[in-house]
Amino acid sequence: MALSSSNHFDRTINTTMELNPSRKVRVVAKIRGFTDREAEFASGVSWISVNKPNGEASESVTVSFGDQSVSRKDSYEVDYCYEQNEDNDFVFSREVEPLVSGVFNGCNATVIAYGARNTGKTSVIQGSCEKPGLAALAMTEILSVAEDNGKSVAISFYEVHQDRVCDLLDPKQPAVFVLEDAKGKIQLKGLSQVPVKSISDFRKLYVGFDSRKPTPKIASELPRRSHKGLIVHVSSHNENPNNLPTAKMNFVDLAGYEDVRKKSIDGLNVVEQSKINQSIYAFVNVLHALNANESHVPYRESKLTRMLQDSLGGINKVLMITCLNPTFCQDSISTVKLASRSCQKNNKAVLDSTRKIHSLTKTVKISSKKSHVPRTVSATAKKQASSRVLLSQKKAKPFAVQGRKLFDEASHLTPSEKVNSALENVSIVETIKEEEGKPVGNVKDVTLYLGDENTFPAAPGALEHIEHTFLTGLEDTEPTSIVERDNLSTEPQDAQFTSTVEKDVCKHGEGQREEFTPSLRDSTNTMSLKEDKGTEKENGSSLVDDDKSPPISVRLRELSNNLKALCSATPSYLKTTEKNEVSSYALVPIGADIVEPKTPVIEPSTRAGDVWDANNINSPWQTCSMRSSGMKNSLVQECLRILNTADKEELKKLKGIGEKRSTYILELREESPEPFKNLDDLKDIGLSAKQIKALMKTEVGRLFD
Numbered sequence: 001m002a003l004s005s006s007n008h009f010d011r012t013i014n015t016t017m018e019l020n021p022s023r024k025v026r027v028v029a030k031i032r033g034f035t036d037r038e039a040e041f042a043s044g045v046s047w048i049s050v051n052k053p054n055g056e057a058s059e060s061v062t063v064s065f066g067d068q069s070v071s072r073k074d075s076y077e078v079d080y081c082y083e084q085n086e087d088n089d090f091v092f093s094r095e096v097e098p099l100v101s102g103v104f105n106g107c108n109a110t111v112i113a114y115g116a117r118n119t120g121k122t123s124v125i126q127g128s129c130e131k132p133g134l135a136a137l138a139m140t141e142i143l144s145v146a147e148d149n150g151k152s153v154a155i156s157f158y159e160v161h162q163d164r165v166c167d168l169l170d171p172k173q174p175a176v177f178v179l180e181d182a183k184g185k186i187q188l189k190g191l192s193q194v195p196v197k198s199i200s201d202f203r204k205l206y207v208g209f210d211s212r213k214p215t216p217k218i219a220s221e222l223p224r225r226s227h228k229g230l231i232v233h234v235s236s237h238n239e240n241p242n243n244l245p246t247a248k249m250n251f252v253d254l255a256g257y258e259d260v261r262k263k264s265i266d267g268l269n270v271v272e273q274s275k276i277n278q279s280i281y282a283f284v285n286v287l288h289a290l291n292a293n294e295s296h297v298p299y300r301e302s303k304l305t306r307m308l309q310d311s312l313g314g315i316n317k318v319l320m321i322t323c324l325n326p327t328f329c330q331d332s333i334s335t336v337k338l339a340s341r342s343c344q345k346n347n348k349a350v351l352d353s354t355r356k357i358h359s360l361t362k363t364v365k366i367s368s369k370k371s372h373v374p375r376t377v378s379a380t381a382k383k384q385a386s387s388r389v390l391l392s393q394k395k396a397k398p399f400a401v402q403g404r405k406l407f408d409e410a411s412h413l414t415p416s417e418k419v420n421s422a423l424e425n426v427s428i429v430e431t432i433k434e435e436e437g438k439p440v441g442n443v444k445d446v447t448l449y450l451g452d453e454n455t456f457p458a459a460p461g462a463l464e465h466i467e468h469t470f471l472t473g474l475e476d477t478e479p480t481s482i483v484e485r486d487n488l489s490t491e492p493q494d495a496q497f498t499s500t501v502e503k504d505v506c507k508h509g510e511g512q513r514e515e516f517t518p519s520l521r522d523s524t525n526t527m528s529l530k531e532d533k534g535t536e537k538e539n540g541s542s543l544v545d546d547d548k549s550p551p552i553s554v555r556l557r558e559l560s561n562n563l564k565a566l567c568s569a570t571p572s573y574l575k576t577t578e579k580n581e582v583s584s585y586a587l588v589p590i591g592a593d594i595v596e597p598k599t600p601v602i603e604p605s606t607r608a609g610d611v612w613d614a615n616n617i618n619s620p621w622q623t624c625s626m627r628s629s630g631m632k633n634s635l636v637q638e639c640l641r642i643l644n645t646a647d648k649e650e651l652k653k654l655k656g657i658g659e660k661r662s663t664y665i666l667e668l669r670e671e672s673p674e675p676f677k678n679l680d681d682l683k684d685i686g687l688s689a690k691q692i693k694a695l696m697k698t699e700v701g702r703l704f705d
C-alpha cells in the first residue's frame with residue numbers, strides 16, 4: 001500500500017476540495033456496519049439511504065433517514081457517504097491517502113470523526129489490530145514515505161475532557177497547556193512527542209489504547225467520555241534546506257453527541273454532556289467558518305479547536321467524517337444536519353444573473369451602516385454588528401447566537417421561524433428620486449434588503465418564505481413576476497425587494513442621510529417588485545402588471561403590516577431595545593447548550609391567508625397563547641414522527657405503548673408507511689383520548705427532566 005514514488009505526491013483525487021479549492025473542509029458521512037444484535041433486530045435493513053447522483057464520482061450526495069415517504073424532510077447533503085459495505089481501507093484510499101501526500105508537502109491535515117454516540121467513530125479513527133482505523137492506515141503510509149525521504153516521525157496522543165487537556169502517552173497524564181507564543185503560534189506545553197519507527201510501535205502506543213485498561217466494574221470507572229486526538233509529527237532528520245517542509249497530521253475522535261433531553265445511557269450528567277455538546281458545536285462552527293471563508297474563525301471557543309488552530313486554516317486540509325448508526329438514532333439526524341451545513345454551496349438565494357438595478361437616483365440609507373453579520377457570531381463580531389432598521393422601526397432580534405444557531409440552519413425550521421430568522425437581516429434603504437440634487441415630487445423607493453448567503457445563514461428557505469409573504473401582502477402581484485436569477489458576482493449578494501411608495505420624504509431620515517455605496521448597489525443581485533417605470537425600461541422588462549395591481553401605497557401598507565406582525569412574532573427573549581443591541585447577541589452564549597430548538601409553529605387557525613394582523617396580537621398573553629399552540633403542534637408532530645419511524649424499543653419508551661402495541665404499530669407501518677397522521681389515529685392502536693393526552697403530557701414533562 002505504501003506509495004513512496006514521486007507519483008504519490010503528484011496524485012490528484014477528484015474530491016470536493018480539489019474541485020473547489022476555496023473549500024477547506026470536506027464533509028463525508030460513514031454508515032457503520034450492523035452489530036450482531038442490530039442485524040438481528042433490524043433484519044439487516046439500514047434506516048439510512050444514500051442518493052449518489054453520479055455514483056462514486058458524485059460531487060455531493062444526499063443522505064436520507066427513515067422511510068422516504070414519511071421523512072422526506074430528513075434528507076441532507078454531504079460531499080460523499082460511505083456505506084456499510086465500504087470499510088476503512090476504502091475510505092482511506094479515497095480520502096486520507098491524498099492528505100498524507102500533502103503532509104509531506106508541508107500541508108497539515110486533520111481527520112475528524114464526529115457523530116452521535118455509538119456510531120463507530122473510534123472504529124473509524126483508531127480501529128483495532130484486526131481492523132485498522134484510518135490513523136493506523138495513514139501511519140503505515142507515513143512511515144513508509146518518511147523512510148524513503150529521510151524524515152522522522154513522532155506522535156502525541158492527548159485527551160480533552162471537559163476542556164482540560166491531558167497527555168495520554170505519559171503514564172502520569174499531566175495537564176497540557178495550550179499557549180500562544182509571541183508569533184501567534186500555538187504551543188502545547190507539557191505534551192510529549194514519542195518517536196515511532198514501526199507500525200508495531202504505533203500500535204502499542206495508540207491502537208487498542210482503551211482495551212489495555214482493565215474492564216471497569218462500576219459505571220464511575222467507565223472510560224470517561226472525552227475527545228481524543230493523535231498528532232503525527234513528520235520532521236526532517238537534518239537541516240538540509242532541500243528537504244521538503246514538514247508538517248503534521250491530526251486524527252480526532254470526538255466524543256459522541258447526545259441530546260441532553262435524553263437520559264444518558266451511561267448516566268453521564270446533563271452538565272457533562274452539555275459541555276461535550278458545546279465543544280462539538282464549537283468545532284462544527286469552526287469548520288463551517290473555514291468552508292464559508294469567513295473572516296473570523298472562532299477557534300477560541302473551545303480548547304480543542306484552539307489546539308488544532310494551526311492545522312485548520314490556511315492551506316491545510318480537513319476531512320470531517322460524520323459517523324452514522326445503521327439503526328434509528330435521532331441524534332444521528334442532528335449531527336448530519338450540522339455537518340451538512342458546512343458543505344452547503346454558497347449563494348443559494350434566487351438571484352439575477354441578467355439584470356441589475358440601474359439607479360440614477362441618489363439614495364438615503366436610514367440605517368447607519370449595513371454590515372454583514374457572519375454566520376457564526378463570535379463575541380467580537382457581535383460587537384461589530386451594526387444596527388438595522390425595520391419598516392416598523394422595531395428591531396427583530398437575530399437568532400444568530402452560538403450553539404443555537406447551528407441547529408437553526410436546519411430545514412426543520414417552520415416558516416415562521418424562518419421568517420423571524422430572516423428578519424434579522426432585513427434592513428431598509430429608501431431611495432429618493434432626485435434631479436439636479438432636488439427630490440422629484442414625493443416619490444421614493446423603499447428597498448427591503450435580505451442579507452446574502454453569508455449574512456443569512458440561519459434559515460434556508462426563509463428568503464422564499466419572506467418572498468411569499470410579501471407576495472401575499474401584494475395580493476394582486478403575480479408570483480410569476482418574480483424572476484429566478486443566478487449569481488452575478490462574487491461580491492456579497494443580497495436579495496432585494498423594491499417597491500415605490502408615495503410618501504413625504506421629509507419624514508424620513510432627515511439628518512441621517514448617507515450616500516449609498518454604489519459598489520454595493522451595483523453588486524447587489526435583486527429580486528424586485530418595482531413600480532419604477534423608468535428603471536423598468538432600463539431593465540427591459542416589467543416585473544409587475546400595473547393594471548392588475550391595487551395602488552402601491554395600499555400594497556405597501558399591507559406589506560408593512562405583514563412585517564409588523566412578523567416582528568411581533570419574534571420571541572420576546574430575543575427582542576431588545578436599540579441600546580442593548582450588542583449585548584442581546586450574547587443572550588444565548590456558546591456556553592449554553594441549546595438543544596435542537598422546536599420553535600413554535602403558528603397554527604393555521606391563527607393565520608389569515610398567511611397574513612397576520614398585527615393589531616389582533618395586542619397582549620403578551622395572546623402572543624404567548626399563539627406560541628404555545630405552536631409548540632403543542634410541534635410536539636404532536638414530533639410524537640407522530642416517532643410513531644411513524646421509531647423502532648420497537650424506542651416506541652416502547654412512549655407512555656401507554658408496550659410490547660403488544662409496539663408490535664401492532666410496526667405491523668400497521670408495514671401496511672401503510674405513515675399510519676399516524678394526527679393524534680386521533682392513535683385510537684387505531686386502542687388508545688383512548690385520555691391515554692393519548694397522558695402520552696403527550698409525559699412527553700412534555702420529559703422536556704423538563
Ligand SMILES: Nc1ncnc2c1ncn2[C@@H]1O[C@H](COP(=O)(O)OP(=O)(O)OP(=O)(O)O)[C@@H](O)[C@H]1O
Pocket residue numbers: 032033034035116117118119120121122123124255256323
Ligand atoms: N463497521 C462496523 N461493523 C460492525 N460493528 C461496528 C462497526 N464499527 C463499529 N462497530 C460497533 O459499533 C459499536 C460502537 O463503535 P465505536 O465504539 O467505534 O463507536 P463510537 O462512536 O466511538 O462510540 P462512543 O460514542 O461511545 O465513543 C461497537 O460495538 C463496535 O464494535
